[in-house]
Amino acid sequence: MSPAEVEHLIMQGLPTAEVRVQSADGTHFEALVVAAVFAGKRPVARHQMVYATLGARLGGDIHALSLRTLTPDEWQHQSAA
DSSP, X not given: OOHHHHHHHHHHHSTTOEEEEEESSSSEEEEEEEOGGGTTOOXXXXXXXXXXXXXXXXXXXXXXXXXXXXXXXXXXXXXXX
């Protein structure tokens, strides 16, 4: 599975999100997901929202997924620092 395919799946489930995915081997992925729907949610809930977009591919085609989930305000604050 390619990073572009993972990005596409996440964006289908979270259409207003900004998504960036990287992978060196096609099974271990790192994703940055910036979405307003994360506001007020704890990291675990945010990750569950992303996992839901990937369904059965998680643990199958996607062996491991490292997530960074931020709101647009959090992203802007981190980018400015």
